[in-house]
Amino acid sequence: AMRESYSCENDAGFKQVNPQAGDIVVVGGNGKLGKLFVKMFRLSGYSVKVLGREDWHQAEQLVANASVVVVSVPIDKTEETIARLPKLPADCVLTDLTSVKQAPMKAMLAAHDGPVVGLHPMFGPDIKSFAKQVIIYCDGRGAEHYQWLLQQMKLWGPRLHESDGKEHDETMSMVQALRHFTSFAYGMHLQNEDADLSRLLAFSSPIYRLELAMVGRLFAQDGELYASIITAAPENIKMFKRYLRNFSSALTLLEQGEREAFVEKFNEVADWFGDFATQFQRESRDLLLAAHDRVSH
C-alpha cells in the first residue's frame, strides 16, 4: 500500500518544501541518475536546469540563480568537474550523488565556501519509487542551510542516514564492492560452467530465485559503473584477497575431509552473527512473503 501511495504521488507531484528556492542545477543531469533527480525536483515544483557536457560555455549563467548545484557526472570525472564550477552564489548548497564520498567532499569544500552536503543514493536509476530506499548524506558545512533539501528528499520516501566520508567509503567496500565483486565472480563461474539458467530457475524456489536474481541483475547494468564501484578504493582489492584466502581455507577444510572442523567453523561464524542470523532469516522470509502477496493480489 505504501509503494502504491508513493508511486501515485510521483505522478501527482510532491509538496515543495522551499518555495523561495532559486534554480536547482544538475551537472550531468542528462545521465542516468541525474535524470531521475531532475525529474524528482521538477515534480516537487522547483525550476531545474541541466549543466551537461556541452554546456560549460554557459556555466556562469546557469548557476547565477542557483540555490542548489548537484554534481552527478561519472565518478572519475567528479573531482575535476567540481573544481571547474564557476563561483556559486554564497548561500547555494553544493552537493553530489557520487558513489564514493571522501574525495568529492574534499573537492566540494575546496570549491565553495557556502553550504556543502554529500549524498549517495544507495540505488540505481531503475527504481520505481524512492519509498524504503536509502540515501546516505555526509555533512560538509552549513547544515542549517541545507536542511530543507534533506526534508524535500524525505518527502519522496527514502530513509536518510548520516555518515562521514571515511565511514561511508569503508562501509561501501563491504556493502557494494565486495557484494558486486562476488556477484561478478559468481556470474563468471556460471558462464564458464555453461550453466543452463532456465533449468536453474525451474529448480529454484523463491529464496534461490532471489539469490540468482541478485547475481543476474548485475549483468543487465553498466560494466563501467561496476568497475568504478568495485575499484573505488585501493583497499578493496586487498579485501578481495582476504576474501579469497577465506574461500580457500574453507575449501581446504572440505578437501581434507575435515567435516567436523567445517561444522565447528560454521558454529563459530554463527556465534559471531548472533541474533542477526535469526533476524536475517526473518527478514528474508518477510521479504519473500511480501513479494508473494504483491504477485497474487
Ligand code: NAD
Ligand atoms: P551517467 O554516465 O549515466 O551520467 C553521467 C552524465 O554526466 C552523462 O550525461 C555525461 O554526459 C555527463 N558528463 C560527463 N562529463 C561531464 C562534464 N564534464 N560536465 C557535465 N556533464 C558531464 O552516470 P550515472 O550512472 O548517472 O552516474 C552519475 C553519478 O551517480 C556517479 O557519480 C555515480 O557514482 C553516481 N551513482 C550512480 C548510481 C547508478 O546506479 N547509476 C547509483 C548511485 C550513485
